[in-house]
Amino acid sequence: MRQDHLITATQLSRDDIEAVLDRARAVADDPAAYADRHAGRVLALCFFEPSTRTRMSFDSAAKRLGMNTVGMGDVDSSSVSKGESLSDTVRVIEGYADALVLRHPSEGAATLAAENVSVPVVNAGDGAGQHPSQTLLDLHTIRENHGLDDLTVGIMGDLKYGRTVHSLAAALTNFDANQHFISPESLRLPRSVRFDLHETGAQMREHTDLEDVIGELDVLYVTRIQKERFPDENEYHRVAGEYRIDAETLEDASEDLTVMHPLPRVDEIAPDVDETDHARYFEQAHNGIPVRMALLDTLMENAEAAEGMEVDR
Amino acid sequence: MSEHELRVSKIRDGTVIDHVEGGQALNVLAILGIDGSEGFGVSVGMNVPSDRLGRKDIVKVEERELSQSEVDVLSLIAPEATINIVRDFEVVEKNRVTRPDSVTGVLSCPNRNCITNADEPVDTRFDVVADGVRCDYCSTILRADIADHIDV
Ligand SMILES: [Zn+2]
Numbered sequence: 001m002r003q004d005h006l007i008t009a010t011q012l013s014r015d016d017i018e019a020v021l022d023r024a025r026a027v028a029d030d031p032a033a034y035a036d037r038h039a040g041r042v043l044a045l046c047f048f049e050p051s052t053r054t055r056m057s058f059d060s061a062a063k064r065l066g067m068n069t070v071g072m073g074d075v076d077s078s079s080v081s082k083g084e085s086l087s088d089t090v091r092v093i094e095g096y097a098d099a100l101v102l103r104h105p106s107e108g109a110a111t112l113a114a115e116n117v118s119v120p121v122v123n124a125g126d127g128a129g130q131h132p133s134q135t136l137l138d139l140h141t142i143r144e145n146h147g148l149d150d151l152t153v154g155i156m157g158d159l160k161y162g163r164t165v166h167s168l169a170a171a172l173t174n175f176d177a178n179q180h181f182i183s184p185e186s187l188r189l190p191r192s193v194r195f196d197l198h199e200t201g202a203q204m205r206e207h208t209d210l211e212d213v214i215g216e217l218d219v220l221y222v223t224r225i226q227k228e229r230f231p232d233e234n235e236y237h238r239v240a241g242e243y244r245i246d247a248e249t250l251e252d253a254s255e256d257l258t259v260m261h262p263l264p265r266v267d268e269i270a271p272d273v274d275e276t277d278h279a280r281y282f283e284q285a286h287n288g289i290p291v292r293m294a295l296l297d298t299l300m301e302n303a304e305a306a307e308g309m310e311v312d313r
Numbered sequence: 314m315s316e317h318e319l320r321v322s323k324i325r326d327g328t329v330i331d332h333v334e335g336g337q338a339l340n341v342l343a344i345l346g347i348d349g350s351e352g353f354g355v356s357v358g359m360n361v362p363s364d365r366l367g368r369k370d371i372v373k374v375e376e377r378e379l380s381q382s383e384v385d386v387l388s389l390i391a392p393e394a395t396i397n398i399v400r401d402f403e404v405v406e407k408n409r410v411t412r413p414d415s416v417t418g419v420l421s422c423p424n425r426n427c428i429t430n431a432d433e434p435v436d437t438r439f440d441v442v443a444d445g446v447r448c449d450y451c452s453t454i455l456r457a458d459i460a461d462h463i464d465v
Contacts, residue, residue: 008452083432085432085433085434086428086431086433087433087434105426106427106430106431106451107426107428107451107453108427108428108429108448108449108450108451108452109428111428111449111450112428112450115435127451128426129451191453192451192454193452195442195447195454196452
């Protein structure tokens with residue numbers, strides 16, 4: 001990957017993805033070899049929206065590369081609530097750190113941040129936009145279980161607002177993957193994501209019933225349907241209930257089906273699925289460490305190479 | 314009805330924007346940032362019968378020639394428009410508009426949750442795609458309703 005930032009999954013080529021995932025494999029095989037790789041460097045964790053696990057995952061990945069991390073504290077107590085613009089905030093934080101990880105409630109925030117700083121920026125979620133580092137660890141999990149070609153993937157739940165879905169769908173267009181999108185009518189993929197899929201000639205179909213496709217799938221990626229998306233609570237309970245899976249749902253599935261979820265789950269995957277061989281969501285979450293180490297390592301290496309070039313000139 | 318019957322008088326120096334899609338004349342003026350306070354003569358003909366468009370609008374602006382970026386944005390709401398530059402009552406240049414690759418600072422993003430709609434010191438930027446424009450920040454696609462999002 002020769003990129004300066006990771007903002008959306010649409011920017012990633014197959015080579016970019018495979019390079020990071022190869023490195024993630026190397027990291028997982030020999031973490032000690034990476035332990036001091038970026039000693040003395042500082043990663044800023046800029047989370048303008050509550051998050052525990054993504055923040056902890058980046059924090060842990062950075063520390064395992066020898067980096068230190070700095071954070072913003074609670075959003076409520078930081079200058080954000082005093083009305084400072086994101087553009088100003090990241091320009092200030094750039095002075096404290098060698099790279100930024102940004103989570104923000106507005107779509108496009110990471111693009112804006114990257115335009116305002118010269119250190120690498122990783123988008124750790126921008127509203128209902130993208131979450132590309134999650135996609136890298138999702139792809140790593142799929143690759144370790146099935147490989148990334150000749151795949152049939154079902155993505156289910158809130159496809160409209162689910163940023164992990166938008167990034168994963170875009171990234172899968174680099175591979176020989178059939179994509180099935182399963183959701184209630186009101187939470188279908190947004191126009192912009194469908195546009196990109198059509199542009200790349202992706203093989204995709206949309207469904208309202210998991211039953212229609214479950215037997216064909218190699219991977220089922222489940223996401224949470226949130227109550228806030230429905231004006232009426234009864235309507236939420238009725239709709240969300242149709243997109244829950246349990247061990248019985250999976251009886252029609254292929255033996256090799258891998259069930260994934262970006263976590264946290266609430267009740268969209270019943271605990272009895274955990275006991276089946278299909279469940280890979282905890283493995284998937286654990287993959288966040290080697291994959292984010294590989295990603296940070298790559299971006300820091302690119303940034304250091306760019307600095308070197310400036311000096312040489 | 315021929316053009317002189319419209320009482321849209323000939324102009325001495327300036328620009329005539331012809332073959333604007335019917336109903337878009339005021340948006341054309343909005344794009345040009347013209348609201349009458351500038352002091353130069355402006356004539357507008359709306360819903361004039363046209364062989365090519367069925368009905369069309371015409372905008373004449375005196376003492377003002379259009380910049381390329383203004384023409385670019387016009388192309389989004391008036392793709393059939395012709396731009397006539399008039400000097401001393403003569404049309405000295407006649408151009409069709411062409412679609413630009415991107416448009417900066419003119420349209421507002423229809424996605425209320427887009428960072429360009431937060432209080433940030435940033436111009437909007439849209440890529441021109443097959444049949445619309447697309448926000449460079451949040452990827453939202455804007456199609457038929459482009460004129461509703463002109464922000465000047
Ligand atoms: Zn936008």
